[in-house]
Amino acid sequence: MRSVTNKQSGFSSSKSHAACTFRVLSSLQINANVPQTTENESALILIRHGESMWNEKNLFTGCVDVPLTEKGVKEAIEAGKRISNLPLDIIYTSALIRAQMTAMLALTQHRCMKVPIIVHSETEQARRWSQIYSEGTKKQSIPVVKAWQLNERMYGELQGLNKQETAEQYGKEQVHSWRRSYYVRPPNGESLEMCLGRAVTFFKEHIEPQLLIGRHVMVVAHANSLRSIIMYLDKLTSQEVINLELSTGVPMLYIYKEKNFIRRGSPLGSSAAGVYAYTESLAMYRQKLDGNFQ
Ligand SMILES: O=C(O)[C@H](O)COP(=O)(O)O
Numbered sequence: 001m002r003s004v005t006n007k008q009s010g011f012s013s014s015k016s017h018a019a020c021t022f023r024v025l026s027s028l029q030i031n032a033n034v035p036q037t038t039e040n041e042s043a044l045i046l047i048r049h050g051e052s053m054w055n056e057k058n059l060f061t062g063c064v065d066v067p068l069t070e071k072g073v074k075e076a077i078e079a080g081k082r083i084s085n086l087p088l089d090i091i092y093t094s095a096l097i098r099a100q101m102t103a104m105l106a107l108t109q110h111r112c113m114k115v116p117i118i119v120h121s122e123t124e125q126a127r128r129w130s131q132i133y134s135e136g137t138k139k140q141s142i143p144v145v146k147a148w149q150l151n152e153r154m155y156g157e158l159q160g161l162n163k164q165e166t167a168e169q170y171g172k173e174q175v176h177s178w179r180r181s182y183y184v185r186p187p188n189g190e191s192l193e194m195c196l197g198r199a200v201t202f203f204k205e206h207i208e209p210q211l212l213i214g215r216h217v218m219v220v221a222h223a224n225s226l227r228s229i230i231m232y233l234d235k236l237t238s239q240e241v242i243n244l245e246l247s248t249g250v251p252m253l254y255i256y257k258e259k260n261f262i263r264r265g266s267p268l269g270s271s272a273a274g275v276y277a278y279t280e281s282l283a284m285y286r287q288k289l290d291g292n293f294q
Helices: 015-027 070-082 097-107 124-129 135-139 163-170 172-180 192-212 223-234 273-278 280-292
Strands: 041-048 090-093 115-118 141-146 217-221 252-257 260-263
Touching: 041 097, 041 192, 041 223, 070 097, 090 097, 090 192, 097 115, 097 141, 097 217, 135 141, 163 172, 192 217, 192 223, 192 252, 217 223, 223 260
Parallel strands: 041 217, 090 141, 090 217, 115 141
Antiparallel strands: 041 252, 252 260
């Protein structure tokens, strides 16, 4: 199956920001540059943010920074329950509040009881002022890295428009093409291909190296930035991705093993046997948690 390669790079992460983030992760004992010893396997959890206030109003959102609805908050908490027994070492979110809210709310349900801490490495001063000076406390935290590259696709001049009204004005086929095709750009917005160019580049440069050294990762992002990442993980073609739809607040689990991504579906419940039957390390982690609580 031909995997899709992105023709347009389009975006490059700022080197200084990446270097600063690296120093912060090192200080949190998440050494992004640990020698490339490949571990057996690691868990990758993907979650689209819970329902946002513009999802509720059926408005094109894109990179407009709107919060969750009460329903979205509940979805985030339910997502946390469903991943509460899965191992987690580092979290990546977009720069948008709906993804960050979802990540932080989900972690209130995790049985590891660790505190998710948003990494501030925008400037050297931000890094210094947000430092943690207790090794014990650091061990009880999970770094949350914000990355604009994981933002929702920028919907251009559709942002703020009602999806139903837009379909009535431009036709259902045109709106479906703007929303779901790979190459078509909304007016002055990003195509999915352009979104993939930044999201998957970030995934390969920053997230995959963490999985390679056995770190367990959660990515909380958006419908289209995650659709582009799943295209890469599942080797979907530009035709196949048209039918890929992601619900709000539903965790998706992958196992990363020998540089391959194995899709394991969505943990239906915190004790869903199926999830833990897949890999010994997940089952052992769950037993360790159970032991802590006996
Ligand atoms: O940005 C938005 O409007 C939603 O997050 C996703 O919209 P879509 O389902 O129309 O791509």
